[in-house]
Amino acid sequence: MTMTLTGSCTDASVGDTGPVIPEAAAATMRGLDTASEDALRHSGRQYLAIGDLTTENSGHLGPVTIAYESWGTLNAAKDNAVLVEHALTGDAHVVGPRGPGQPSPGWWEGLIGPNAPLDTERFFVISTNVLGGCMGSTGPSSLAEDGKPYGSRFPRLTIRDQVAAEIAAVDALGIDTFAAVIGGSMGGMRALEWTVTAPERVRRSVIIASTAAASADQIAWAAPQIAAIRMDPDFRGGDYYGHATPTAGLSVARQIAHTTYRTAAELTSRFGRDAQPGEDPARGGRYAVESYLEYHGRKLVQRFDPNSYLVLTEAMNSHDVGRGRGGVEKALRQVTADVTVASVDSDRLYLPSESDRIAAGVARGRPQTLIHSEYGHDGFLVEADQVAALIRAALAR
Amino acid sequence: MTMTLTGSCTDASVGDTGPVIPEAAAATMRGLDTASEDALRHSGRQYLAIGDLTTENSGHLGPVTIAYESWGTLNAAKDNAVLVEHALTGDAHVVGPRGPGQPSPGWWEGLIGPNAPLDTERFFVISTNVLGGCMGSTGPSSLAEDGKPYGSRFPRLTIRDQVAAEIAAVDALGIDTFAAVIGGSMGGMRALEWTVTAPERVRRSVIIASTAAASADQIAWAAPQIAAIRMDPDFRGGDYYGHATPTAGLSVARQIAHTTYRTAAELTSRFGRDAQPGEDPARGGRYAVESYLEYHGRKLVQRFDPNSYLVLTEAMNSHDVGRGRGGVEKALRQVTADVTVASVDSDRLYLPSESDRIAAGVARGRPQTLIHSEYGHDGFLVEADQVAALIRAALAR
Numbered sequence: 040m041t042m043t044l045t046g047s048c049t050d051a052s053v054g055d056t057g058p059v060i061p062e063a064a065a066a067t068m069r070g071l072d073t074a075s076e077d078a079l080r081h082s083g084r085q086y087l088a089i090g091d092l093t094t095e096n097s098g099h100l101g102p103v104t105i106a107y108e109s110w111g112t113l114n115a116a117k118d119n120a121v122l123v124e125h126a127l128t129g130d131a132h133v134v135g136p137r138g139p140g141q142p143s144p145g146w147w148e149g150l151i152g153p154n155a156p157l158d159t160e161r162f163f164v165i166s167t168n169v170l171g172g173c174m175g176s177t178g179p180s181s182l183a184e185d186g187k188p189y190g191s192r193f194p195r196l197t198i199r200d201q202v203a204a205e206i207a208a209v210d211a212l213g214i215d216t217f218a219a220v221i222g223g224s225m226g227g228m229r230a231l232e233w234t235v236t237a238p239e240r241v242r243r244s245v246i247i248a249s250t251a252a253a254s255a256d257q258i259a260w261a262a263p264q265i266a267a268i269r270m271d272p273d274f275r276g277g278d279y280y281g282h283a284t285p286t287a288g289l290s291v292a293r294q295i296a297h298t299t300y301r302t303a304a305e306l307t308s309r310f311g312r313d314a315q316p317g318e319d320p321a322r323g324g325r326y327a328v329e330s331y332l333e334y335h336g337r338k339l340v341q342r343f344d345p346n347s348y349l350v351l352t353e354a355m356n357s358h359d360v361g362r363g364r365g366g367v368e369k370a371l372r373q374v375t376a377d378v379t380v381a382s383v384d385s386d387r388l389y390l391p392s393e394s395d396r397i398a399a400g401v402a403r404g405r406p407q408t409l410i411h412s413e414y415g416h417d418g419f420l421v422e423a424d425q426v427a428a429l430i431r432a433a434l435a436r
Numbered sequence: 437m438t439m440t441l442t443g444s445c446t447d448a449s450v451g452d453t454g455p456v457i458p459e460a461a462a463a464t465m466r467g468l469d470t471a472s473e474d475a476l477r478h479s480g481r482q483y484l485a486i487g488d489l490t491t492e493n494s495g496h497l498g499p500v501t502i503a504y505e506s507w508g509t510l511n512a513a514k515d516n517a518v519l520v521e522h523a524l525t526g527d528a529h530v531v532g533p534r535g536p537g538q539p540s541p542g543w544w545e546g547l548i549g550p551n552a553p554l555d556t557e558r559f560f561v562i563s564t565n566v567l568g569g570c571m572g573s574t575g576p577s578s579l580a581e582d583g584k585p586y587g588s589r590f591p592r593l594t595i596r597d598q599v600a601a602e603i604a605a606v607d608a609l610g611i612d613t614f615a616a617v618i619g620g621s622m623g624g625m626r627a628l629e630w631t632v633t634a635p636e637r638v639r640r641s642v643i644i645a646s647t648a649a650a651s652a653d654q655i656a657w658a659a660p661q662i663a664a665i666r667m668d669p670d671f672r673g674g675d676y677y678g679h680a681t682p683t684a685g686l687s688v689a690r691q692i693a694h695t696t697y698r699t700a701a702e703l704t705s706r707f708g709r710d711a712q713p714g715e716d717p718a719r720g721g722r723y724a725v726e727s728y729l730e731y732h733g734r735k736l737v738q739r740f741d742p743n744s745y746l747v748l749t750e751a752m753n754s755h756d757v758g759r760g761r762g763g764v765e766k767a768l769r770q771v772t773a774d775v776t777v778a779s780v781d782s783d784r785l786y787l788p789s790e791s792d793r794i795a796a797g798v799a800r801g802r803p804q805t806l807i808h809s810e811y812g813h814d815g816f817l818v819e820a821d822q823v824a825a826l827i828r829a830a831l832a833r
Binding site: 095096195197252253254255256258259260262263266267270271272287288290291292294295298301302303306307309310311312320321322323326328329332333336356357359387390 | 689
């Protein structure tokens with residue numbers, strides 16, 4: 040079987056969605072340290088063809104590819120799989136170094152490995168790149184059936200569409216049930232949607248710094264991000280592949296988002312009113328906090344496709360686990376999994392009260408775990424020890 | 437004396453900075469209800485020429501005009517004047533209806549009038565349009581000495597520059613001391629700067645929902661606003677007068693700002709996940725909260741000059757009452773005025789802790805007043821009854 044490598048973040052500017060390569064070769068495409076890779080039994084990035092997909096809103100995609108990475112070994116009973124769901128700008132590379140085709144290192148380092156919370160001696164850990172993304176799975180930069188990038192033709196997705204694609208992907212891998220589905224932020228949305236959509240396939244779920252339904256405030260913060268990308272003079276209505284990439288708008292979006300991910304107290308203690316060294320704000324220079332935000336904007340545009348950012352942001356806006364199910368509370372009551380809910384006490388984007396709603400609503404719920412952090416929403420990534428402890432506890436139940 | 441009407445917000449798109457008209461005529465330029473105007477002894481918009489101005493950072497402006505409105509009558513002792521300082525997108529029109537050249541109604545209705553908190557039977561109330569603005573005072577859309585709009589040549593301003601211009605303006609009116617200087621948000625920055633810069637001229641000050649120095653968080657929220665305006669394809673480096681106005685970037689900026697001015701709880705209770713009536717977010721339509729933010733963006737771009745928004749935002753970033761004075765606390769200890777400090781309990785942009793710092797720091801301080809509101813920062817405008825009560829109390833001391 041041959042696979043089309045689709046969904047390119049890094050090559051979005053040239054419309055290059057990658058060469059056609061045999062699936063077997065994909066596993067070795069990244070140059071990783073052999074010894075540690077042996078211990079982790081890390082697959083590298085692999086690709087699954089899941090066929091055509093009709094979206095919740097009657098959009099059409101086909102044929103669809105889902106990229107994934109895995110660590111550890113699926114046991115004979117096929118009951119030791121754990122699914123890790125990444126956040127907005129994450130990908131399937133949960134742990135591990137940068138490498139060719141992988142411009143960012145693992146986003147949850149330490150989570151997976153021998154004796155790690157997701158112990159590769161015990162679990163087969165898989166992470167899929169989200170549908171609509173740009174790190175291997177089908178997204179707006181992928182080639183449509185006419186051989187041209189989707190661009191503006193890419194359909195609007197919901198979190199539920201993304202989970203439907205993941206269900207098809209794990210079906211292809213022969214995984215019937217998961218010991219746990221784990222995610223934070225947008226990853227938590229998918230983890231919760233998995234838990235409600237396929238209750239018979241999820242024994243535990245761990246939902247961190249997320250929500251049962253995108254709030255008015257979250258949609259409000261997204262609005263100027265979406266508008267900034269669309270107003271970029273290089274955006275061309277979304278059909279910019281083969282032309283300059285609309286990086287300025289994505290950088291603005293990232294600056295807004297990044298500020299929502301942190302806290303006033305942290306920014307004050309870290310930057311205060313300091314000028315960026317060597318610059319004078321009184322004469323056109325930048326404050327240190329401005330330089331910091333620009334850095335984060337610049338870093339993202341080097342690795343992320345603006346169209347994917349739009350598609351995923353709109354998918355997050357669509358998130359409502361109660362849609363078509365009689366509302367959030369009724370949907371949550373149908374959950375059969377053992378659910379661990381956590382939030383960050385200083386999170387100003389995904390409020391602890393939104394996690395409370397999940398914890399209180401699921402049938403086998405228990406009080407949420409409050410992660411203590413000064414970092415706000417990003418605490419779900421920064422406070423690795425607390426996250427590790429709650430995942431260990433969830434898996435010990 | 438003839439005055440050049442300068443600083444145009446509404447005509448920014450055509451570079452029209454207004455006709456040259458006699459000062460006497462300016463007072464009657466707005467079509468107001470005569471009876472109520474009589475009772476208020478409202479001046480309408482007037483203009484003062486204050487000559488050239490060298491900014492704190494050695495920029496040059498000249499000659500400078502400051503627009504103002506007034507209500508009531510200056511008494512013989514000239515000791516009954518009150519200065520009201522407007523916020524970022526406000527102007528000198530504190531109360532009163534729309535009219536020609538005045539596209540927005542009063543922003544603090546009910547504050548000024550017979551028996552109002554600022555009782556026109558007792559006080560001579562004056563409000564100046566801020567330097568750098570676009571409602572009559574010299575700003576980037578004003579004509580420079582070469583007869584062309586300043587545009588990108590307009591110098592970077594500080595809050596201190598704006599207060600220096602206001603001091604020159606009230607000198608021209610013969611006002612030596614103020615019974616009170618009152619302002620909220622950016623207006624509170626100017627009120628505080630007045631209080632520290634000219635302690636012998638300020639008997640009372642009322643500083644609401646403001647700060648002694650712009651915080652890292654406030655600068656962070658401003659960063660993508662500034663970037664969005666600058667990336668607008670119509671911005672032309674700030675020299676867009678005579679061409680299309682860069683409204684898209686300003687609209688994005690306003691959407692960010694407006695969200696910081698409100699609260700998650702209010703947006704949730706008001707909009708939740710509702711679709712805008714007649715639209716379907718699943719098929720490219722908007723959520724109600726998105727429509728709401730776009731409305732606020734659209735409303736602002738119809739009346740405000742993007743360059744003024746930049747200049748004033750950067751002036752707010754510069755705000756540090758302790759600059760060159762041995763720090764905030766030392767500067768505050770020099771205050772001789774009776775200072776009333778208030779903040780909004782739900783404000784997520786100007787935190788109550790920042791008002792606490794002012795209240796605790798001034799020599800004759802007392803605990804701040806917490807305005808209770810679900811509206812966040814905008815509570816300083818919305819909660820008129822609470823604001824009225826604290827201004828009455830301040831003036832009764």
